[in-house]
Amino acid sequence: MKIPGTIQVDLDGYWAIMEHFGCTADAEEDPIFKRSIDRFLDLFDNYRIRATFFVVGKDLTISWKIKLVEKIIKKGHEIANHTMNHKRSFSSLPTHEQTEEILSGENIIRKLFGIKTCGFRSPGFDAGPELFEILGENKYLYDSSSLPLLLPSFFRQLQRYLSVNHKTNPTYLGNINYKCLSLRPHRPKKNDGTRYDLLEIPVTTIPCIHIPFHASYIIALKSKGFGSIILKTGFALVQRVNLPLNYLFHLADLADPIHDQKIKGHFGITLRADEKLMIVESIIKEILKKFEIRPTYHFAN
Numbered sequence: 001m002k003i004p005g006t007i008q009v010d011l012d013g014y015w016a017i018m019e020h021f022g023c024t025a026d027a028e029e030d031p032i033f034k035r036s037i038d039r040f041l042d043l044f045d046n047y048r049i050r051a052t053f054f055v056v057g058k059d060l061t062i063s064w065k066i067k068l069v070e071k072i073i074k075k076g077h078e079i080a081n082h083t084m085n086h087k088r089s090f091s092s093l094p095t096h097e098q099t100e101e102i103l104s105g106e107n108i109i110r111k112l113f114g115i116k117t118c119g120f121r122s123p124g125f126d127a128g129p130e131l132f133e134i135l136g137e138n139k140y141l142y143d144s145s146s147l148p149l150l151l152p153s154f155f156r157q158l159q160r161y162l163s164v165n166h167k168t169n170p171t172y173l174g175n176i177n178y179k180c181l182s183l184r185p186h187r188p189k190k191n192d193g194t195r196y197d198l199l200e201i202p203v204t205t206i207p208c209i210h211i212p213f214h215a216s217y218i219i220a221l222k223s224k225g226f227g228s229i230i231l232k233t234g235f236a237l238v239q240r241v242n243l244p245l246n247y248l249f250h251l252a253d254l255a256d257p258i259h260d261q262k263i264k265g266h267f268g269i270t271l272r273a274d275e276k277l278m279i280v281e282s283i284i285k286e287i288l289k290k291f292e293i294r295p296t297y298h299f300a301n
Contacts, residue, residue, distance in 0.1 A: 003238075005245035005291030006201070006299040007051040007284075008080075008144060009040055010121070011069075012250055013059060014258075016086045017269075020124070023262045028062055031258070036251040037068045039277065041075055043254075047284055051077050052296040054121050054144075057084035057105035060112055073113055078295035080119035080144075081105045091128030099134050106138070118297050121145050125203070132188050132196050142300040144246060146202040148181045150210040183207060183243055185300070199300050203248045206230075207237040214248040219268035219279055227279070235286055244299070245291050253280055 013033035018025040044051055053072050059065045073079060084104035087093065093101070106117050118141035122131060127145035135143055183202055187195040205212050213234035221227035238245055254277060257270045268276070287293065 002292040003242060003244060003290060004299060005247065005287065005293050006296045007044075007049060007247050007249070007287070007293055008121075008203070008296060009051055009053045009249045009251070010082060011037070011053055011055045011059065012082075012086070012252070013056075013065075016056065016123075017252060018262065019086070019088065021262060027058055030059075030065070032251050032255040033059065033065055033068065035256055035273070036254040037072065039254040039273070040249070040251075041071065041077075043277075043281065043284065044077070045075070047288060049284070049288075049293055050295050051293075052080050052119060053077055054080045054082035054119075055105075055109065056082045056086045057108040058086065060108045066112060070113070073115070078119070078297055079109060079113065079115055079117060080121065080296065081109065081117040082121055083123060084108070086123045088124065088126075090122045090124065090126040091131065095130045095134070098130060102134055103138065118142065119144065119300075129191075132190075132198055132200075136196050136198050140198055141297060142185075142199040142201050144201045144203060144296065146200060147212065148183055148202050148205050148210055149212070150181070181210060183210075185244060201246050201296060201300060204234075204238060204243065204246045206234040207241050207243060215253045215280060215283055216248075216250050216268070218283065219253055219271065219276055222268070222271075222279055231283065231286070235290070239290050245287065246296070246299075247283070247287055249280065 013027065013030040015025040015027045015030060055069055060069065069079065081102065082105065083101040085101060087101060090098065102120065109115055109117055120135055120140055120143050122145040125145055125147040131143065131145065183204060185199055185201045187198065188200050189195055203214060213230050218227040218231050221230055252269060254273060256273050259270055
């Protein structure tokens with residue numbers, strides 16, 4: 001019997017990647033968004049996969065991007081909320097501003113497509129205790145903002161080193177006041193010891209050692225020569241402990257190569273699209289051997 005699993009895709013375009021590395025870019029001019037969505041849809045069609053796509057509301061203010069998201073919906077995939085503006089240091093924002101980001105993203109999806117989103121991910125896996133209150137009050141079924149890591153500070157410093165302005169995002173990969181190392185879907189605890197109705201579905205990291213092995217890391221490590229080892233180790237340990245899988249892709253994983261010194265720290269961004277397609281397709285084949293893949297709302301239920 002196959003283990004339950006879900007596949008998620010973050011629709012972070014060129015402008016969002018530039019902001020991650022301390023730069024800015026026009027959301028209208030977005031080669032990553034323009035090329036990668038169709039590639040993911042074709043791949044998922046070929047393997048009869050229904051996935052969950054996390055969309056940023058800002059991209060839904062642009063007509064050609066709306067048409068691409070409509071195509072995702074028509075193919076039977078789930079749309080989930082990735083905030084309105086993909087702001088950095090999300091958990092450090094005042095509660096009312098976090099709420100506004102979540103509800104504005106939700107409302108533009110509802111207005112354009114008639115869909116009430118039931119899933120959410122914060123930018124940069126940046127979850128804090130307030131997030132669950134907000135999502136619970138607004139009847140969300142699940143959140144997928146946690147990326148369980150043993151040493152998030154290492155990855156924060158790496159991001160600082162790679163950024164143009166060399167500034168640390170202190171809550172990138174999660175607020176220090178909320179540290180989640182649970183790899184299994186669970187209902188987060190409230191301060192009084194009771195639990196939220198909301199289900200937290202962490203992005204799967206490698207059991208025991210808690211290092212990431214989602215596609216962006218594998219592509220980056222592949223360019224350094226050891227992505228395959230990490231990938232095989234990850235899937236082997238996930239299967240050994242019978243862990244439900246939440247596997248994450250980003251649009252850049254199937255993007256054309258971008259040669260821009262401002263984002264040179266995005267390892268793998270200069271790889272050819274056909275090279276990345278081979279890696280992504282090999283990951284999907286490996287997933288389908290052992291996991292029964294469903295959209296995340298179905299997986300949560």
